[in-house]
Amino acid sequence: MTTVKAQQLEDFIARALQAVGLPADDASSVAGLMTRADLIGADGHGVFRLPQYIRRIRNRGINVRPKIRVVSDRAAMALVDGDNGMGHLVMSFAARTAIEKAKTAGVAWVGVRASNHAGPASLYASMPLAHDMIGLYLAVGNANHLPPWGGIDMLLSTNPLAVAIPTDREPPLVLDMAATVAAYGKVKTKAQRGETMPEGWMMDRQGKPLTDPKRADDGFLLPIGGYKGYGLALVFGLLAGTLNGAAMARETVDFNKDEVTPTNTGQAIMAIDASAFGPVDEFKRKVDDVARQMRGSAKLPGVERIWLPGEQSHGRRAEREAKGIPLPAPLRVQLDGLASELRISPLT
């Protein structure tokens, strides 16, 4: 494990993306969001994904000069075509659009198609927070690792949901979860680190527990609450994918195996302007109060502390901003290889 400063990492990512053709501004936006993923501890969604993004760009599987545009809209919604650009850029555009519309309409929903993998869901759900808005984000995952409940065909992805709620003095409440017990990114991280998975994350096609992350292709992720998690993955996929004309179910392109075909990734973001419902400060103080009620609960034997959604990421970000971001040695080697391949200065 080595450690790198956030700014160094961000600059490196931006250099790499520029080297494969992204305009400087876009490279810098994507690098900022990818670094934020590493800062909050979403290790399967930050620089870990850079080599894959770069390969896809070099295979022309991602458009580095997309015309991201609204293809239809009404007072409280828009449908955005991402023109196969980097997901981070498409979703940033969508989030800005949702926030603008929510300022007048009170609530706005923006769906996206022809997008790509955009990193952790919480990044986008959190964007409305600065405007005292609640954010909600849904996405269709970029590889199917989940069968319908009772089945074994990989027809669904982990299809995450994130919800961010503004607070007064407490860290914002940010729930970011896959509809599966574990996200596939966590499986990839385990594989990269040579670790085994706990039972309950995955199952093989005979219904037996699967704990070796390198055997991930032999099985599937388990949904939370059994048929409930299956239902969530299905419904989120229809809302973030099918409704927008994006890929879903069999149409999903496995971006781990196919680095050429456009993924036609679907995502959706909603912004809810808290001020439309009443005085914002009062709302934020009430959210603080609810958060403190949770934290203050009596605890089960052996439990040290009760956490709020997003609180651990919030703490990790402060820690990593101060002490740097830990990178596993094999990833560091991979990034050094990428630097020489792209003829850019390596990460220091």
Add this chain to the structure above:
Amino acid sequence: MTTVKAQQLEDFIARALQAVGLPADDASSVAGLMTRADLIGADGHGVFRLPQYIRRIRNRGINVRPKIRVVSDRAAMALVDGDNGMGHLVMSFAARTAIEKAKTAGVAWVGVRASNHAGPASLYASMPLAHDMIGLYLAVGNANHLPPWGGIDMLLSTNPLAVAIPTDREPPLVLDMAATVAAYGKVKTKAQRGETMPEGWMMDRQGKPLTDPKRADDGFLLPIGGYKGYGLALVFGLLAGTLNGAAMARETVDFNKDEVTPTNTGQAIMAIDASAFGPVDEFKRKVDDVARQMRGSAKLPGVERIWLPGEQSHGRRAEREAKGIPLPAPLRVQLDGLASELRISPLT
């Protein structure tokens, strides 16, 4: 177990509600929705709740002549004050408001406060379907049976989510789920039937499995996916409760124990007009296609059939419309008692 025709049940419920002061139209609306709950098999949410509703009304815990009104609104949202009326009436009003606004704004979100228990979430999420809209419903439950993850204080309710998506020839996709492994209504039904619960539904304060539904007060419901279900219950509660100025966390009135204090129940409904995103027929055909992909998946050993969310309820409704609604004998006795108490004709 006895069986009753849906129309007989609906008429009986309407008579009972009129007898305690609801206007005829309102009594008939509530009776229709409660009967629909029994038709779809939401047995903990239909006529099962009638004795409790009646007691609360007679204790003036529910307002039988409410002025349900919009207290603030914008193009794509409204906040509704239910004036402590029956939840079914308040939510029907909210759903109509959301549908009307979504017709122009594309999407609309209506929050509700000073409402009451309204029966199964799917009833309201399904209301936009007739307008080729997607429906989404959230509610704060009326009793806290869930602690924060790692805690033992009952600060959260099961806080359900329902999502309904229109289809072409398939039954509509209707997901209706609590953030807990089991809904509390199911625990009540098990108790009434004298059955035990499977392990994994509830846990006691020492962390041991609780399987006797009559001991429900000694423990709490378990959230789906551990901390994820806790996060869902918390976030749904903030969106359906706190945002609307409705009860949440410690403010929640346990409607099983307190039949006098207004519950200030919070709920929220969203309508998404599918036609704002593209041709509706095409969307509905694609949803059908996704549903058929799920059903057509190869199956795990021992699995007979793969179900879509809402498909079993859909089938049960058809069956119960034809053959009648089964009522457990103890409930039937209770309803006969209610009839003589209210001096109305009994259920036949």
